[in-house]
Amino acid sequence: MAIDETKRKVLGWSLGISALAGTLGGLGLGVKKSFDPLPSVLEAGVVSVDLSALTLNKPTTIQFRGKPIFIIKKDNMNFVNEKRDVKIGDYFYSIMIGSCTHLGCIPAWKQEKFVCACHGGQFDSSGINTFGPPPKPLVIPAFKIQNSNIVLGEVGPEYTKLVNS
Amino acid sequence: MAEIKETNGIVDWLDERLAVRKLAKVLMTEYWIPKNINFLWAMGIVLMVTFMLLFVSGLMLLAYYKPDVALAFDSVNKTIMQDVGLGWLWRHMHAVGASLIFLVIYIHMFTAIYYGSYKKTREIIWITGMLLFVTFSAEAFSGYMLPWGQMSYWAATVITGLFENVPLVGEDLLVWLRGNFFVADATLTRFFMLHVVLLPISIMGIIALHFYSLRIPHVNNQEGEEIDFDEESKKFLDGNKKESKVIRFFPDFLSKDIFVLCIYLIFFFLLVGFSYNFAMDPINFEPANNLKTPAHIYPEWYFLWSYEILRGFFFDIPQGWWIGLDFLPKIPAMTIGLLAFGFANFIFFLLPFLDRSKVVAPAHKRGAFVVWFWLLLIDMIILTIWGKLPPEGINNVIGFIASMTFIGLFIALPIITIKERNKDKREAK
Numbered sequence: 001m002a003i004d005e006t007k008r009k010v011l012g013w014s015l016g017i018s019a020l021a022g023t024l025g026g027l028g029l030g031v032k033k034s035f036d037p038l039p040s041v042l043e044a045g046v047v048s049v050d051l052s053a054l055t056l057n058k059p060t061t062i063q064f065r066g067k068p069i070f071i072i073k074k075d076n077m078n079f080v081n082e083k084r085d086v087k088i089g090d091y092f093y094s095i096m097i098g099s100c101t102h103l104g105c106i107p108a109w110k111q112e113k114f115v116c117a118c119h120g121g122q123f124d125s126s127g128i129n130t131f132g133p134p135p136k137p138l139v140i141p142a143f144k145i146q147n148s149n150i151v152l153g154e155v156g157p158e159y160t161k162l163v164n165s
Numbered sequence: 166m167a168e169i170k171e172t173n174g175i176v177d178w179l180d181e182r183l184a185v186r187k188l189a190k191v192l193m194t195e196y197w198i199p200k201n202i203n204f205l206w207a208m209g210i211v212l213m214v215t216f217m218l219l220f221v222s223g224l225m226l227l228a229y230y231k232p233d234v235a236l237a238f239d240s241v242n243k244t245i246m247q248d249v250g251l252g253w254l255w256r257h258m259h260a261v262g263a264s265l266i267f268l269v270i271y272i273h274m275f276t277a278i279y280y281g282s283y284k285k286t287r288e289i290i291w292i293t294g295m296l297l298f299v300t301f302s303a304e305a306f307s308g309y310m311l312p313w314g315q316m317s318y319w320a321a322t323v324i325t326g327l328f329e330n331v332p333l334v335g336e337d338l339l340v341w342l343r344g345n346f347f348v349a350d351a352t353l354t355r356f357f358m359l360h361v362v363l364l365p366i367s368i369m370g371i372i373a374l375h376f377y378s379l380r381i382p383h384v385n386n387q388e389g390e391e392i393d394f395d396e397e398s399k400k401f402l403d404g405n406k407k408e409s410k411v412i413r414f415f416p417d418f419l420s421k422d423i424f425v426l427c428i429y430l431i432f433f434f435l436l437v438g439f440s441y442n443f444a445m446d447p448i449n450f451e452p453a454n455n456l457k458t459p460a461h462i463y464p465e466w467y468f469l470w471s472y473e474i475l476r477g478f479f480f481d482i483p484q485g486w487w488i489g490l491d492f493l494p495k496i497p498a499m500t501i502g503l504l505a506f507g508f509a510n511f512i513f514f515l516l517p518f519l520d521r522s523k524v525v526a527p528a529h530k531r532g533a534f535v536v537w538f539w540l541l542l543i544d545m546i547i548l549t550i551w552g553k554l555p556p557e558g559i560n561n562v563i564g565f566i567a568s569m570t571f572i573g574l575f576i577a578l579p580i581i582t583i584k585e586r587n588k589d590k591r592e593a594k
Binding site for chain 1: 342344347348349355456458462
């Protein structure tokens with residue numbers, strides 16, 4: 001009499017497939033977790049800046065997530081662009097990532113504007129591209145206002161408003 | 166249980182336990198190679214030896230290299246280059262070897278394309294070969310990061326940055342991949358792990374598979390002739406060596422390979438000793454600085470063709486203009502470039518299936534295919550040259566045309582080869 005092997009095959013395949021799925025799933029989760037940024041990295045990914053200490057009408061550079069962030073505290077309304085600048089207390093503030101939108105070089109502050117040494121791009125004090133190859137204004141990083149501080153790395157309603165304007 | 170008999174010497178002793186005589190026959194003395202081949206058939210051994218040189222020089226470098234953003238640059242440029250005895254030699258061998266292995270891989274690939282060695286029963290050889298190309302590319306990229314110079318850093322930034330364009334999860338994926346919000350220590354150590362363990366082990370495994378996949382269909386020959394290996398090997402073993410169309414892998418074929426290898430090694434060590442600068446980008450002798458971008462970022466020469474395809478598409482394409490749906494968002498240039506880049510790196514895997522003709526013959530005997538072959542080669546050389554030029558003015562247009570030509574050639578391949586097949590059928594009737 002021939003032995004019916006259907007059950008054995010079902011059992012064999014079930015074992016094989018569940019073992020494979022378990023191993024790959026476990027390994028996947030393990031690798032995912034191990035390669036996640038460390039707690040110290042995540043902590044350094046949120047930076048609080050005290051606005052009262054900033055110099056007026058000159059950019060202050062802060063290193064945040066490996067990139068320079070320019071913050072300019074302004075009291076001269078001629079240099080304020082309401083679509084790009086945020087009002088906190090008595091002053092307007094321009095906040096932007098100091099990385100040229102052309103090819104990522106870092107522009108330098110020269111005579112009331114940012115000038116990029118690599119390909120000659122220029123941005124005004126609110127980060128709007130005014131000359132040369134840059135295709136768009138400097139990027140505004142995510143920020144949140146907390147009392148008289150700006151917290152970089154968290155999203156606040158003022159940031160959402162600027163980005164959507 | 167095997168029959169117990171008197172053991173006669175060490176080989177006999179091993180043979181009883183490991184069947185070494187049978188193994189030697191299968192792998193060497195009765196592994197048959199056609200006589201009708203040329204020096205291009207030696208590239209496999211040349212690659213194997215280059216890989217071994219990379220492996221050994223890599224071990225020596227590993228003895229002093231420090232995978233840490235604060236120490237890496239000096240461990241290479243001071244400790245290894247100035248203090249370690251022969252450290253400069255290992256580094257130059259490793260850098261020159263990495264460059265040359267790609268040159269020989271390209272020669273090896275285009276030899277296979279020219280002689281149709283990817284077709285009919287040899288598909289797995291081609292596919293494992295392409296797997297090796299991809300793994301070697303990953304190996305070269307991860308290794309380039311380790312000296313932690315400016316070009317290491319910014320090449321790593323640009324290439325890992327590509328993953329930001331993955332839909333939906335892009336930004337999170339990028340942070341996960343780098344282990345930080347920018348290329349940093351965590352990035353260096355994990356690519357170090359890939360470069361010195363996971364990728365070399367994978368390469369060795371795939372090489373074994375690549376060799377194994379050759380054993381059954383055998384090596385192709387200059388005319389694409391289908392050889393009856395049983396019959397021809399019988400002639401050889403019976404003493405009709407002159408009549409037989411085949412020779413033994415060892416010692417016959419290998420002795421000729423070693424001649425080609427010797428010539429190659431003379432050039433290799435000439436470059437290592439005297440002309441290594443082509444493999445040592447001056448920008449990389451400045452330590453990595455995440456706040457300073459080099460004016461031009463470009464990969465090593467062997468990645469330039471696919472890099473040029475990546476940036477060849479420099480304008481956004483409006484999705485709906487041709488059907489009057491202007492409101493649809495534009496497809497950004499970056500997305501198109503990425504898709505083309507993915508296409509370029511994947512399409513070679515499909516070559517055995519895109520070629521619809523059954524003819525195994527050198528390109529010059531296949532009509533339109535020979536034109537296709539040279540167009541592909543010339544196009545890839547043009548892409549390589551323009552990949553290094555800054556993306557300005559006319560360069561953008563040339564890059565775009567060359568990229569489109571590359572894609573067009575692979576779309577044309579099935580059409581050309583179906584025509585060839587039909588013509589072949591008509592002639593057979």
